[in-house]
Amino acid sequence: MMKREKVLTIIGSPGSGKTTTAVKLARTLAARRKNVIIVLCDPFTPSIPALLPAGIIHDISLGYLLTAPGITQNDILNACVPISSSEYISLLGYRTSESLMNYPKVTRDKALELFISLRYLADYIIIDSSTIFEADPTSFVAIEIADKVLKMGTANLKGISWFQTHTPMLADSRYHKDNHLMAIGNLKVGQDWEAVTGQYGGIDYILPYIAELEQQDNEMSLFEPMFAPESGLYQTEINRILLDVFEFQVTQNVISKKKKQIKKEIKKGSFQMPFIKNKGEY
Template sequence: MNNKPLIVMWGSPFSGKTIATVKLAQALAARRKNVLVIFSDALCPSVASIVPQQVSEQQSLGELLSLPALAQEDLLRYSLALKGSPHLAFLGYKKGDHLFSYADYSRERAVDLLTLARHTADVVLVDCASYVSAYLLSTVALELADTVFRFHTCDLKSMMFYASYLPLLSDARFKHAETIPILSNVKPGQDSRTYSQVVGGIRFLLPHVAELEQQALEARLMDSLPSGKDATAYQEGISHMMGLIVSEDTQKPHQRSVSAANKASIVRWFKGQLWSWRGGRK
């Protein structure tokens, strides 16, 4: 099996990483890409606030990393297949977990996890903790990533955060010069040009969308993007991100219709085996 893309989302706190991760994952899944999203933050676990209706089914990323040995079957067992989204699964810490809930794990274990993920899904998205120095999995993900989307916001705290991490990220193993800077959650009237210059140029913007923020507050991020000018611009940004990950010929939605019964069957199958059937296919 060939390694598939490992995509990392990193940036300052409250820069919209998790929202963008979910919306990018949904866009990729709509193109029939099998997507595994890894939420690496143990202090503020994300899965329970994104799909609260499946919280009782979730197993913890911390427990997975603490297993005596790690195999693909373990990754499949601990990943949460989403109801109604047969091409999408989440892996993260559970509600109530924290940094000391589980035993420490080694760098080799983090590498093993990400390697297994790359051999299992078409695309692996890692929503990194902002404070990567405190989270080994986030640090290793930044080292191994094929693409890193670096998020900034138009405020001084975000700029100071980036300045404090720049010495660490300047290490050659992080390939910082190749990261893709994004100005996120940009509100009307903010001086996006000046802030873009501070971080060395911005590839594109993700505007603030009030309705999208409300989705996050109400644990409805799996809902479709709302309508409106800002939401359209946000979707264009997500499409731009997707274009940097997958080739153009895979970006068009699949046209074949799928019956409701067929969807339920796919979900049951996917929940049991996730993506193991894709081993011999391009």
């Protein structure tokens, strides 16, 4: 039987939208009744406290799973934090006010063991890596075991600096460069995406800055759908990523309806994006 692609690891520069993208990919799959576990690797700035209201019961953390003497599938499932807006999504991550200091050293073998088990526990696994993946064994291993890696960079000098620093670390064949896709994230009006395209060795996706998205982030409602017309541009890219990474086709009429809506909005001139290009132009 052919192995179906089901594990995506997202890596990239700070603030490029890794966590946001992980959530939006997951919610798009969940809206189509696919189970998704989002692994939030970052022990330096745990994401769960920023994604879910305080007080969610969350006894077992990723840190525990990664350092316990043995982990069973049951332990993993117990550590998965459910979210209220979708029964199809759960989160694995560090808890509020935890850090790597709370646990023994995470080893490569433990991380491998966890990821191997995870494959059997959901339709899709989306791994949001630590920005400084080289300092976090879990994130580093996640790049190795992923079916596909989505690299995300901001369209500015900080993003370029991050990639110049981190790309050489991924030269080894165990990181399967051929399975890497590149996205510019959080692209703001006025930022020159064409100028960074060369630096990033080509671009597969552009995820524009969307005010509604930022608002959702501030309101802890990232797992909800977006409604603003310009958000359709963002969602279209999310759908393209799902197609390329998981061969998951978001129902055609959902896309084309959105596209029509976007076209109408563009004609009306209610918003403008500086980078609308035909397929193949970027």
